[in-house]
Amino acid sequence: MAGIGWKLQKMVDRDSLAGTMSAYLTGVAVTSAPWLLTTAVLMSLRIAARTDGSPTFALVERIVTLVYALTVVLSAPVHIVVSRYAADRLYDQRLDRIGAPLWRVLAATMLGFLAIGVALMVILHVPVALAIAGVFLTVVVGGQWLLLSVGGGLASPTIVLRAFFAGCPLGLVASLWLYRGLNLGAVGYLGGFAMGQLVTLALLLHGVARAIPSKTDETARLWPAFAEYWLLALSAFVYYVSIWTDKAMVWLLADREAASLYSAVTAIAWFTVVPAFGWIYVQIETVFYRRFRAFYGGLGGGAPLAVLRQRAALVTTEATRILRGAALVQASVLTLALVGAPVLLRWVGLPPSSVLPFRLAAIGAALQLLSLLEILLLYYFDLRQEALAVSLTLLGTEAALILVAHATGVTPAAAYMIACAAAALVGLVLVRARLATLITDTFQAQAYGDVV
Amino acid sequence: MTAAGDIVSSQDKKLPDVCLLCEGTYPYISGGVSSWVHDIIKGEPHVTFSILNIGSHEGWHGDLRFQLPENVVGLEELFCHNAPPTPMDGPQRAALERAIRRFRKSSGRRKNPSRLLRALRRIHLEDGVDDDLMADLAAGDLSLSELLYDDASFELVEEMAEKLAPKTPFGDLFWQCRAMNLPVVRLLTARTSPARSYHSLSAGYAGLFGAVEAFKQKVPFLITEHGIYSRERDIELARADWIPDRRALDDLGSRVPTFSPLRRMWSRFFRRLSQIAYHQAVKIVTLSEVNREKLLVDGAPRAKTMVVPNGVELKPPPELPPLTSKPAPLRVGFVGRVVPIKDVLTFIRACDIALREVELDIRVIGPDEEDPQYAARCRELARTLGREKEIKFVGMQPAGKIYNQIELLTLTSFSEGQPLVILEAYASGVPVICTDVGCCRELIEGGPGEDAALGPSGIVTRVAVPQDTARALVTLARDRERLRRCGIAAYKRVALRYARTAMLESYGELYQEIT
Numbered sequence: 001m002a003g004i005g006w007k008l009q010k011m012v013d014r015d016s017l018a019g020t021m022s023a024y025l026t027g028v029a030v031t032s033a034p035w036l037l038t039t040a041v042l043m044s045l046r047i048a049a050r051t052d053g054s055p056t057f058a059l060v061e062r063i064v065t066l067v068y069a070l071t072v073v074l075s076a077p078v079h080i081v082v083s084r085y086a087a088d089r090l091y092d093q094r095l096d097r098i099g100a101p102l103w104r105v106l107a108a109t110m111l112g113f114l115a116i117g118v119a120l121m122v123i124l125h126v127p128v129a130l131a132i133a134g135v136f137l138t139v140v141v142g143g144q145w146l147l148l149s150v151g152g153g154l155a156s157p158t159i160v161l162r163a164f165f166a167g168c169p170l171g172l173v174a175s176l177w178l179y180r181g182l183n184l185g186a187v188g189y190l191g192g193f194a195m196g197q198l199v200t201l202a203l204l205l206h207g208v209a210r211a212i213p214s215k216t217d218e219t220a221r222l223w224p225a226f227a228e229y230w231l232l233a234l235s236a237f238v239y240y241v242s243i244w245t246d247k248a249m250v251w252l253l254a255d256r257e258a259a260s261l262y263s264a265v266t267a268i269a270w271f272t273v274v275p276a277f278g279w280i281y282v283q284i285e286t287v288f289y290r291r292f293r294a295f296y297g298g299l300g301g302g303a304p305l306a307v308l309r310q311r312a313a314l315v316t317t318e319a320t321r322i323l324r325g326a327a328l329v330q331a332s333v334l335t336l337a338l339v340g341a342p343v344l345l346r347w348v349g350l351p352p353s354s355v356l357p358f359r360l361a362a363i364g365a366a367l368q369l370l371s372l373l374e375i376l377l378l379y380y381f382d383l384r385q386e387a388l389a390v391s392l393t394l395l396g397t398e399a400a401l402i403l404v405a406h407a408t409g410v411t412p413a414a415a416y417m418i419a420c421a422a423a424a425l426v427g428l429v430l431v432r433a434r435l436a437t438l439i440t441d442t443f444q445a446q447a448y449g450d451v452v
Numbered sequence: 453m454t455a456a457g458d459i460v461s462s463q464d465k466k467l468p469d470v471c472l473l474c475e476g477t478y479p480y481i482s483g484g485v486s487s488w489v490h491d492i493i494k495g496e497p498h499v500t501f502s503i504l505n506i507g508s509h510e511g512w513h514g515d516l517r518f519q520l521p522e523n524v525v526g527l528e529e530l531f532c533h534n535a536p537p538t539p540m541d542g543p544q545r546a547a548l549e550r551a552i553r554r555f556r557k558s559s560g561r562r563k564n565p566s567r568l569l570r571a572l573r574r575i576h577l578e579d580g581v582d583d584d585l586m587a588d589l590a591a592g593d594l595s596l597s598e599l600l601y602d603d604a605s606f607e608l609v610e611e612m613a614e615k616l617a618p619k620t621p622f623g624d625l626f627w628q629c630r631a632m633n634l635p636v637v638r639l640l641t642a643r644t645s646p647a648r649s650y651h652s653l654s655a656g657y658a659g660l661f662g663a664v665e666a667f668k669q670k671v672p673f674l675i676t677e678h679g680i681y682s683r684e685r686d687i688e689l690a691r692a693d694w695i696p697d698r699r700a701l702d703d704l705g706s707r708v709p710t711f712s713p714l715r716r717m718w719s720r721f722f723r724r725l726s727q728i729a730y731h732q733a734v735k736i737v738t739l740s741e742v743n744r745e746k747l748l749v750d751g752a753p754r755a756k757t758m759v760v761p762n763g764v765e766l767k768p769p770p771e772l773p774p775l776t777s778k779p780a781p782l783r784v785g786f787v788g789r790v791v792p793i794k795d796v797l798t799f800i801r802a803c804d805i806a807l808r809e810v811e812l813d814i815r816v817i818g819p820d821e822e823d824p825q826y827a828a829r830c831r832e833l834a835r836t837l838g839r840e841k842e843i844k845f846v847g848m849q850p851a852g853k854i855y856n857q858i859e860l861l862t863l864t865s866f867s868e869g870q871p872l873v874i875l876e877a878y879a880s881g882v883p884v885i886c887t888d889v890g891c892c893r894e895l896i897e898g899g900p901g902e903d904a905a906l907g908p909s910g911i912v913t914r915v916a917v918p919q920d921t922a923r924a925l926v927t928l929a930r931d932r933e934r935l936r937r938c939g940i941a942a943y944k945r946v947a948l949r950y951a952r953t954a955m956l957e958s959y960g961e962l963y964q965e966i967t
Contacts, residue, residue, distance in 0.1 A: 227543035231550075302621035305613040385553065440606050443626050445552055448600045448634070450537040452551045 036274070037168040038068075039267075041193065044172055059126065060189045063134045066120060069244045071113060071141045076240040077233030078109060079149035084232060085225040086150045098154070099216030102208075106146055113142030129187045137194035140201050147204040151211075159207030163200045171196015231384035235391050239375065242395035246419075249402045250412050262412055265354050268344070269361035272337045273369040276330040280373055283322045291318045292380060299442065308439055316435040319377055323428070326373050330366045337362045357413035364417035367424045368394070374427025378434070381441075386430040394423035468502035468525050469967040471647035471665075475506045475658035479520060479527070480513035482819050482848060483789050484872040485653055485678050488762060493521050495956035499963050502526035502647055506639065506658050510535040514821070530642050532635030532657060552601055559602045566598065567591035568640060572633055573608050575724045576717075577615055581731040586667045589660075589728070592641045599637045600630060616720075617713035624696050628714050632721050640664055649674065649966040652729060655681035656722060659729030667732055672966035675729050676737040676760075678869035679890060680746045685722040687793065687866045689715050727751045735962060739870035740891030741899075760962075762870045763955030766947055770881035772936055781811035782929040785858030787873040788865070790820035790827040790845075795887075795916060797833055798864040802921035804837045810929035814843045817854055855880035860928055860935065864913075864921055865889055878946035883938030884910035885924045895945075903949055909942035 042064060082105055089098050117138030121131035151160050175192030178184045184191065226233065247266065251259040295311040303311070337344070341355050341362075350358075371390055378387040401415030434441065472478070478489040493501050501524050507513060509531050520527065540548065571588035599605050609629045617625055639661045651674040652662035659675055666673030689695070697712045730736055730752040737760050738744050744757050784803070788794045796816065803814050820827035827845075834843045849857075854876070861877040861884045868890035875895075877884055886892040893912050898904035911927065913920040928935045 224542045228546040299623050302623070304617075304619050305610060305622040305625075306618065308622055385550075437603075440603055441556075443609075444556060444601050444603065444606050445549065447545070447548050447552060448630055449534050450540070450548060451534060451596050451600060452548060452555060 037164045041168045041172045041175075041196065057186070057189060059130070060186050060193075063120075063124065063126065063130070063190060064137070064193065066124070067117070067134065067138045067141055069248075070116060070120065071138060071145055073237070073240045073244060074116065075109060075113075075142055075145045076236040078105065079145055080236035081225050081229045081233050082146060082222070083149040084229050085222060086154060088225075090154075094217075096213050096215055097217045097220035098150075099212040100218045101220050101222035102150060102212070105222055106143060109146050110139050110143045113138045116142075127187075130190060133187050133190040133194055137190060137197065140194055140197045144197060144201045144204060147201065147208050151204050151208050154208055154211040156207075159211075160204065163203035163207065166203055167196045167198075167200025169196070170199050229384070231388055232379070235375070235384060235388035238388065238391035238395050239372075242391060242398055242419075245395060246398050246402055246412060246416050249399065249406075253402070253406045254412070261350065261354055262357065264348075264350060265345075265358045265413060266361045266365070266416065268348060268350075269337070269358055269365045272333050272362050273330065273365050275333050276326050276366075276369055279329045280322065280326050280369075280376075283325060284376065288315075288318045288322055291315045295438075312438045315438060319431065319435055322377075323370070323373065323431070327366075327370060330369055334362055334366050357411045360411065360413035360417045364413065364420040367417065367420035371420060371423040371427045374424065374431050377431050378427070381434050381438075383430070383434060386434070389430065390423050390427040393426045394419055397422045466500070466525065468500045468647045469649065470499055470963060471502045471504055471645075471650045471662075473504050473506065473650060473652040473658040473662045475652075475654050475656055476508065476512075477653065478505070479503065479516045479518040480505060480507070481789075481822060482517045484869075486517065487851075487872055488678070489653060490518050490521075491952065492956070492959055493524060495952070496960055496963060497521075497523055499523060499967065500525050502528065502645065504528045504530065504644070504661075506530050506532065506661060509533045526645060528645060530639055530644075530661070532638060555597050555601050556603075559598060562598075565604065566594040568594040568637065569599075569605060569608060572636065573611070575636075575728075576608070576612050576632075576721065581724075581727050583667075585728070586664065586732060589640055589664045590668045594637055594641065596634065596637055596641075599633055605633075612717070616717055620713050621696070624712070624714060625717075628695070628717065632718065636660065647671070649963075651676070651963075651966075654678065655726035655729045656685070657725065660725045663729045663732035672734045673729075673732050674735050674737070674962060674966055675733045677743065677747060678739060679867050680726075680738075680743060680750065680869075682719070682722045682726045682750055683746060684793065684867045686719050689718050691792065723750060730756070734966060737962070740894055742891045742894060743869060760955060760958040761950055762872055762875055763950050763952035764872065764875040764879045764946060765952050767879055769943055770939075772881065772939065779932050781813040782925075782935075783813045783815070783857060783859045784862055784925065785815045785817050785854065785860070786862055786864075787854055787858075787877070788818045788863065788871075789822055790816065790818055790830055791823045792826050793866050795864045795866050796826075796830045798916055798918045798921065799862060800830060800833050800837070800839070800843060801918035802862075802864065802925060803843055804839055805918060805922035806925035806929070807839065807842055809926050812842060812925065812929060814839075815857060816843065816845045817847075817849050817857075819848045820845065851876065855882050858882060859939075860885065860925075861910075862921065862925065863887060863892070864916075864918075866915060868892055870895065875946055875950045878909060878942035878950070881939040881943045883928070883935060883942050885913060885921060885928070886910065887915045887921075888912050889915060898941075898945060899949065903945060906944050906948070907937065907941045909938050909945050911938075 042061070082102065085101070086098050089095060114135060117135035118131075120138065121134045124131075124134075126134060148160065171193045173192075174195045175189050178188030178192040180188075182188060247259075247263050250262045254262070291311070291314045295308070295315050298308050298311050338359050341358050342352065345352070345354050345358055371394060375387045375390050378384075378390065398416060398419035401419050402412050404410075405412045405415040472489060472493075474486075474489060477483060478486040503520075503524060503526070505528070507529060512531075567588040568591055571585055571591075574585050574588070594605075609626055612629060613620070613622055613625050635657055639657060644665060646669055649672045650662040650666045652658045653676055655675065655677060659681065662673050662675070665671075692715070695712055695714050695718070727750070730747070730750070733756060736747060736752050736757045738747055738757065739759065739761055741759060744759055747757055748754055786794075786796060786799050790796050799816070803812060806812060816830070820830075831845060834840055834845075855861075858877075859882065861873065861882050863871060863873070863884065863886040865871070865887055866889065868886075870891050871886070874884050874886065874892065884896060886896060896910045896912050897908050898906055911924040913924050928938070
């Protein structure tokens with residue numbers, strides 16, 4: 001990530017509005033472009049289907065939603081461990097040890113998602129042709145997530161962006177062509193969309209392969225990293241489960257219409273975090289990363305205690321500033337969203353009754369963003385248990401409160417909001433605790449031989 | 453694997469009269485001090501002894517080098533450090549880190565602050581030793597985990613950094629502090645077999661342990677300083693490459709050259725250990741007046757100090773061979789452990805220089821397994837200088853055979869107390885060239901009065917100056933009459949002042965006093 005950080009810093013250092021804007025837009029693009037583009041394609045397909053009056057699109061949409069939810073959740077532990085493994089090898093300057101395990105795990109992941117895709121299609125009872133397209137999409141998206149997780153660190157973010165900017169429109173065109181041009185119906189929609197994703201996967205594969213040395217150490221193994229970072233994997237898994245838990249529970253508990261409304265409301269609410277995401281990305285990759293590196297670099301670089309204390313104080317100040325800044329940026333967008341909710345929802349075709357759930361979901365999304373930032377900071381300080389605690393808080397509270405909301409007739413968006421608030425609060429406490437004892441924890445957590 | 457501070461073996465038949473505390477010596481390592489201990493034990497058959505050897509880590513030594521006399525009733529071991537751990541893979545390291553984090557979360561809940569930690573603070577940051585400090589040390593209320601991972605111990609490290617080495621790289625200081633404090637905590641929290649009195653053969657860790665045990669058990673504590681422990685450590689510290697002298701960052705972020713204050717911290721630490729031992733000891737014995745003066749400088753109370761020179765068994769006067777007009781190559785021997793403190797490298801360089809002018813037959817006699825790397829360097833130097841034929845490394849030899857093989861003993865040590873090998877050489881009429889360390893000058897030139905009148909029994913040279921030693925070798929190789937005179941003076945000197953019976957008599961009285 002140091003490469004993109006340096007580029008962002010150059011933009012910011014121009015000290016002009018254009019430079020700063022470029023940096024933040026780059027941040028937005030890197031953090032949100034893949035899912036924004038994918039969502040945009042799906043929305044376009046939905047609009048096309050609506051104007052076309054196609055009833056089969058609902059099934060396609062359902063398959064796509066489930067495929068994305070399953071791949072995101074099930075591959076999360078693999079992504080986080082693989083990206084951590086790649087980061088460690090970057091730190092060791094042993095890039096030759098990345099290729100072989102990466103390709104092996106990519107093959108295993110795609111095989112695994114082949115099985116998962118088949119199982120999903122069997123459960124959904126979809127026609128064979130549609131099932132084939134669905135399984136194909138599951139395999140492709142599973143591979144995509146994995147390459148995205150390491151691609152951001154190994155290759156330039158431009159490669160990631162280029163892959164999505166090429167694949168998504170192609171998917172849209174292919175979908176429409178297969179559906180309208182060849183009259184393939186739902187299979188055409190899904191197959192075309194999947195082909196676009198395949199192009200993205202191919203470009204990602206090409207980009208990552210170019211970033212890895214051609215000579216690879218075939219003896220390198222990934223499984224020890226799973227044993228070492230299982231807490232990290234669990235934390236990521238729990239967090240991704242928590243993203244979908246509320247939607248899945250509402251689908252199971254409420255009627256179809258209410259569930260559909262809730263899904264739509266939370267999806268739109270999540271769009272409000274895009275600017276803050278970009279802002280956080282730029283801040284973490286530039287100022288915070290520099291402070292962080294200066295502190296940890298000082299440990300091995302011969303800094304005396306007074307210098308370490310200064311640098312630790314700067315890390316603390318910076319982390320606090322980013323938390324406050326993210327809250328401020330998000331608060332600004334949130335205010336606009338809260339005020340403009342009736343207009344916005346009318347514009348996207350949602351009923352007036354969705355205004356309150358939307359407002360609550362938008363506040364929840366803001367708080368979830370903060371908890372995500374806190375988890376990121378905890379990862380930076382290698383506090384895996386604490387990161388897991390935040391994820392578990394989100395998941396546990398969310399599940400419990402959705403049940404309570406269902407029983408009491410309160411909108412599930414309120415449950416979502418409170419759960420996100422709890423997770424953000426727990427994360428804040430843990431981050432602050434770490435920042436308060438940064439030097440002590442850094443040193444006293446160092447093993448001395450095998451004494452404990 | 454042995455748990456921290458556990459005693460490895462015990463033959464606890466009855467409470468021994470004296471627990472002898474040997475730091476890395478008897479009965480596992482050959483050498484002057486070990487031979488001395490063996491002599492004392494054999495020479496005091498009415499006293500029962502237990503031996504407590506304090507070593508660096510489990511597995512540091514090989515087999516016993518001495519057959520334990522019958523009056524040794526127990527042999528135990530303590531270690532300053534854990535055995536070096538086998539390298540851990542990622543999952544093992546992660547499990548260890550989790551265990552440490554768990555410990556850190558549950559720590560900091562003790563009702564009362566650790567007294568042992570308070571004692572460590574006083575050792576590092578204050579002067580003076582009193583019974584409060586001894587009581588704190590004896591409390592032993594600090595676990596290794598608390599020392600290594602607790603916040604309270606880190607506060608001590610921070611305070612040490614602020615007061616003793618504010619500009620030193622803190623990472624270096626942190627690890628050095630751990631290395632300094634860990635042995636203290638390990639030793640003072642170890643389970644031990646009691647004894648009726650303690651006798652430490654040095655200050656340092658053995659001295660500290662003996663002092664604190666004696667304080668706890670309210671029994672007498674005796675210390676014999678052969679070399680001066682803290683001075684010997686100073687010599688090692690000055691050459692130690694495990695203390696990084698890297699350049700520290702200044703306030704402006706640039707690098708400034710520094711001689712690491714960590715060396716001073718270690719030096720002060722060892723001096724403080726000596727002071728603790730001196731405080732508790734009923735008697736502080738050393739080998740010569742020169743050493744006694746050094747003890748006083750280091751804080752030993754004058755009234756407690758006494759001099760008991762080493763002693764050797766006297767043989768009948770040696771028969772000296774007749775002088776010939778064309779003598780054979782002079783047989784020169786270095787006798788001792790092949791370790792850096794003996795500066796064998798300088799000995800080899802001196803021999804090389806001398807060999808350019810005279811014929812010498814040189815032997816390096818002594819064990820070389822204590823520091824194999826150094827021994828290899830010595831052999832390599834002899835090879836590089838093209839002197840493999842003239843300089844022979846013959847290893848350990850039976851004591852009775854060594855002095856028949858040589859006509860001149862040469863020592864180039866950085867530090868010595870009162871080398872037993874010199875006395876043994878004298879007892880065989882072999883003169884000595886030795887560096888001006890410990891009480892070697894007194895041994896060669898004689899003490900006041902009758903001793904000095906005997907004349908020199910060799911030549912004193914400067915430390916680490918091979919040219920000096922070479923000149924002395926050439927002088928004695930060319931002037932065999934002088935060599936002969938020195939040999940005669942050597943025998944007379946040892947008979948006059950360094951008889952084994954006198955030494956044993958003195959220690960017999962001391963043991964009677966304390967048991």
